[in-house]
Structures are given as structure tokens and as C-alpha cells.
Amino acid sequence: MPRVRRCRYQGCHNFAMMPNHYCSKHINYESEYRQERMKFVKRHSNPQAQWRYNHITRNRNPIKAEQNQFYHTKQWKDMREIVLNHDYHLCQYCKALGIVKEGNVIDHVLPVERFPDHMKDLKNLVTCCRDCHYWKTRLEEKYYGTGLHGKPTENPAITDIKLVAQLTQKLKDANAREHS
Numbered sequence: 423m424p425r426v427r428r429c430r431y432q433g434c435h436n437f438a439m440m441p442n443h444y445c446s447k448h449i450n451y452e453s454e455y456r457q458e459r460m461k462f463v464k465r466h467s468n469p470q471a472q473w474r475y476n477h478i479t480r481n482r483n484p485i486k487a488e489q490n491q492f493y494h495t496k497q498w499k500d501m502r503e504i505v506l507n508h509d510y511h512l513c514q515y516c517k518a519l520g521i522v523k524e525g526n527v528i529d530h531v532l533p534v535e536r537f538p539d540h541m542k543d544l545k546n547l548v549t550c551c552r553d554c555h556y557w558k559t560r561l562e563e564k565y566y567g568t569g570l571h572g573k574p575t576e577n578p579a580i581t582d583i584k585l586v587a588q589l590t591q592k593l594k595d596a597n598a599r600e601h602s
Contacts, residue, residue: 430455478488489534492541501544505589509549516554517585529558531586532579535568548583554588557590564593 426437429445436445444452474498481487492498507529509591515523529550532540550558567575580586 442553443539466586470558479570485538489538497542501542501547505547506549508567509524511549513551513588514548514583515550515552515558515587518584519591523551525551525554527555529555531581533562533566533568535562535577536574554587554590557594558586560597561586561590561593565589 425440427443429436429438429448430443431445431448431451434445434448439447442449442452443452443455454555473522480490487491487576491600496533506526509525511524511526513523514522516523527550530540531536531546533549534541537546560567563572565575567573577592580589
């Protein structure tokens with residue numbers, strides 16, 4: 423008996439014959455889907471780079487190693503679950519801008535690198551989407567001087583989620599103008 427799976431085309435419940443992901447009616451989408459998957463595979467298929475990131479960059483100093491170790495504890499997993507449930511799995515930065523978007527990343531409003539005392543503070547944690555987390559990290563690099571090559575600044579702490587969202591949006595817009 424041939425192996426089958428459900429067609430990936432939205433609303434279609436027909437079977438697709440493996441290794442295809444689309445049924446015979448929607449097979450013309452198969453090549454586009456495979457090209458998208460290959461972009462992902464090429465980007466994430468360098469095991470040496472992955473090993474270097476996980477073993478050297480993440481543990482570049484004792485403080486970062488301790489932080490990384492914390493993210494593998496039951497305490498962190500429990501805290502993460504509490505925050506996700508509290509925020510209803512919605513990105514709080516998008517929500518502050520009037521956008522409803524699902525989030526599955528837990529972010530420290532005050533970066534742990536600058537404010538290590540707030541690492542285990544539930545009030546310092548919010549749910550966010552990957553896009554907002556990326557741009558907030560860029561904001562922290564500029565504003566607080568965090569990151570691998572950052573020089574710490576004396577800027578005051580920003581705890582207002584709406585302000586963080588607005589500053590992140592400005593940074594994102596400036597970057598878009600710069601690259602257009």
C-alpha cells in the first residue's frame with residue numbers, strides 16, 4: 423500500500439502520494455514548496471557552524487554559560503509556561519502597536535546581560551513573536567550596548583512595553599528605508 427499524507431494546499435483534504443506534499447489537483451505547487459524548503463535546509467545544514475554557535479558563542483564567558491544553563495532548567499520551563507499562558511500566546515510588542523499576532527518566544531524586557539538581577543523575575547518576561555524578538559535584540563544592542571561586541575551604555579532602563587514596541591518599530595522602519 424502506498425504511503426500518503428494530506429495535501430498542504432489550504433482547505434484541500436485530498437491525499438498526496440509520498441514523497442509529494444500536494445495532491446494531483448495541486449501538484450503545481452510542489453516545486454515552489456520544495457524550493458522554499460531547500461532555502462531553509464541550506465541555511466541550517468552546516469553542522470560545524472551549529473556546533474561552534476552552541477559550544478563557543480553561547481558559552482563565551484562564565485556569565486553567558488550560566489545564563490545558557492538556566493534556560494535548560496525546569497524552573498525556566500515552568501516560568502516560560504506561566505508567561506505564555508498569562509499572555510495568551512500573543513506577542514505583547516505587536517499588541518502594544520494594535521496588532522494581534524501569535525508569539526512563542528519569551529523575552530526579557532530588561533536584557534539579562536545588563537540587568538542580571540531581573541533574569542528570574544516574572545514581571546520582566548513577556549511573550550513575543552520571532553520578528554519582534556529579532557528587532558528588540560537589535561534595539562538592545564544600540565540602546566544598552568549588549569551583544570558580543572557591544573560597549574555598555576549608561577542609558578536608563580526601559581520597562582514600558584509600549585515604548586519598547588514603538589522604539590523597535592522605528593528601528594525596523596529606519597532599516598527598511600536604509601535598504602530600499
